[in-house]
Amino acid sequence: MDNIALQVLGQVFTLQNGFFAIASVFLGIIIGAIPGLTVTLGIILFLPLTYGMTPITAIIALLGIYVGGCYGGSISAILINIPGTNSALATTLDGYPLAAQGKANKALSTSLFASVVGGFLGSVILLFAAQPIATMAAKCRSPEYFSLAIFGLTVIAGVSGDSIVKGIISACIGIFISCIGLESLSGTLRYTFDSLLLFSGISLLPALIGLIALTQVLLKSVEEKRKASDLEKVDYVEKLKDPQINKKEIKSIMKTILKSTGIATVIGAMPGAGGGVASFLSYNEARRTSKHPEEFGKGSLEGIAAAESSNNTVVGSAMIPLLTLGIPGDGVTAILLGAFILHGMQPGPKLFTDQAVETYSIIVGLIICNIILYVLGRLFTKQISKIINISYKILGVAIALFCFAGAFANSGSIYEMLLIVPLAIVGYYLGLLGFSVIPMMLGLILGPIVEVNFTRSMIVSFGDPLIFFKEPISCSILIFALVFTILIMRMNKKIEGENPNSEGMSE
C-alpha cells in the first residue's frame, strides 16, 4: 500500500499535471460562468486535446474542467440571475437577491468557499469509499457486468426531459449507432451498407461532438439570430466592491455545508440524479432545518452554501459508481467514462487492481483540483465576471471551430470530420421533437459494454436469458436498477413541481 502511495505521489506531482490541472480548472470556471456553455460541452471540446497526454494527465485535466465548471456556474447565477450550468440553478435563489443588495462579492466568496469544501470532502470520500466498493464488486462476472451496464442506463430516467419513452428511444439510437461496423466478439459486419467508411463504425468522439457540441452551436446560433436585442449590459465588476465572507459567517454556514455534502454524496452516487437534483434537495433541507428559514430566497448565505457545496460534492461522489462499477452517475460522468475508454482505461472493479496507481493518481488529482479552484477563484473571479456576457456571435464560431478540429484530430480522417454535420442535423431535429441527446450519448458509450457482456453471458449459459435473474448479484442489481429508475423519476417530478425552472437538471 505504501509502495502504491509513493508511486501515486510520483505520478501526480509532475510539472505537466500541475500545468494542465491549473489551466483546466481556469478554463472550467470560464466555461461554467458563460451561460450557454456547459461542462459537458467543455469536456467534449477539450477531449481531443488530451490525446497526446498520459491517461492520468488527461483525466485530471478533464476533471479540472468539471470542478471549475461547477463553481463557474454560480458566477453568472449570482451576477445576472442566469445559471451558467444546470446545477447552479438553486444558487440563483439566494445568490442573485444577495447581489442585488450590493453584496455580490459576499455571495461569490460564499459560493467559492462552499464549492471548495464540498468538492474537497466529496473527493476525499471517493478516495476512501471507492476501494471497498471495488473489492465487493470484484466478484462480478459477465452477467453482473451486463446488469451493471443496464443499471448505468437508468441514468436515462434522470436525463430524459419530459418523456422517459423518448429517452428510451434516444438511448436505442445511441446503442444502434454503437452497433454499426465490425462487431468485436465475432467480427460480423453490421449496417455498413458495403461502405468501407463504416467498417470501423462511428467513433465515439465525432459522435459526441456532432450530437452534443455542434447541435448546441446550431440551436444557440438560431436562437441568437432570432433574438431582437442583446441582454442588458451591466458593469458586473462594479458589483464586486463589498467585503467578502468573514470568519463568523463561515462558522455559521459550516453545518449547512457538511450536511449538504452528506446529502450530495448519497445523491451523486445514484445514477441519474446529478448535481441539479443534489443541490435542490440540499437547499430544501437547509431551509427546512435553518434557524432563519425566512431569509431563504432573499439572499441567505446558508442557501448559497447548501446549493454550491452539494453540486461540487457530486463531482467526487458521481465518480464512485463510475470508477468502481463502471456506471456513470450523470451526463458528465458518462462523457468521462468515454474519456477513460479512449485513454485505454476501463472503469470497473478491475481498475483498482489492474491500474491502481493510475486510478489513485486521478483521485488525488481531483483533490488537488479543488485546492487549485480555491486559489484561482480568489484571484480571478472578478476578471472572469467581465466575460460572462460574451456574444454568441463570437462564442458559437469559436466552439464550431473546435468541433471540426476535434473531430478531425480523433483519427486524422476527413470522413469523421464530415460526419459531425449529419449527426448535428439528427441532434437538432430530435431536440426539436423533444428528445434529449444525453440518453443517446449514454447508449453510445454503454451500448458496447451491454453487448459484449450479454453475448458472453449467453455463451456461458448456453443461451439461457434467465441467467441474469438466476445469478443473485445480477438479479439484485437489476432490482436496484428498477427501484432507482422509479426513485429518480419521482424525485425529478417532485423537484420540478417545487421549482418549475428546474427541468432537465442533470447535465
Add this chain to the structure above:
Amino acid sequence: MRVRSNLVSGIIFIVFGAVLLLLMDSQIIVYGDVKFIESAKVIPFFVELLMIVCGAILIIQSLFLKKEKYVEICWDEQKYALTMIGIFAVFAALIYFTGFIIGGIGFIVMMALFFKNRNLVHILILTVMVIFIYFLFTQVFHISLPRFGEVR
C-alpha cells in the same frame, strides 16, 4: 406550424425501427451454426424492437391518452437552421480542399454574414483564434490538422 411531437416521433420511430428490422438479414450476415441469442444480431434486434414499441406507446399517448406535447415549428427558424447546416457543410468542404486555416477564415466570414455582424474586431479576434487553434493542435499537442493543398 404546430406539430404534435409525440405522434410525429411515434410514426418516425415505428417506420425507422421497422426498416432497420427488414434490413437486418441483408446487413448482418452471421456465418456458421450460431444461435440467434448468441449472435451479432441480438442486440440490434432488441434495440429496433424497442424503438417500434416505444414509437407505438408515443402514438397511443398522443391519440388515446391525450398526452401530447405541441412543438411550434416556425419557418424563419427553420430557414436559419438550414442556412447554418449549409454553412457547416461548406466549412467542412472548405477544410477538405483548402486546409483548416483558410477554411476557418471562410467560415468566420460566412458566420459574420449570417449574423449580419459587421464588427471588424470580432472578425479579427476569430481569425486570430483560427490560427491559435491550428497551432494549439499541431504544435503544442502534436495533433495534425488539414493543411492547404493536402486533400485526403
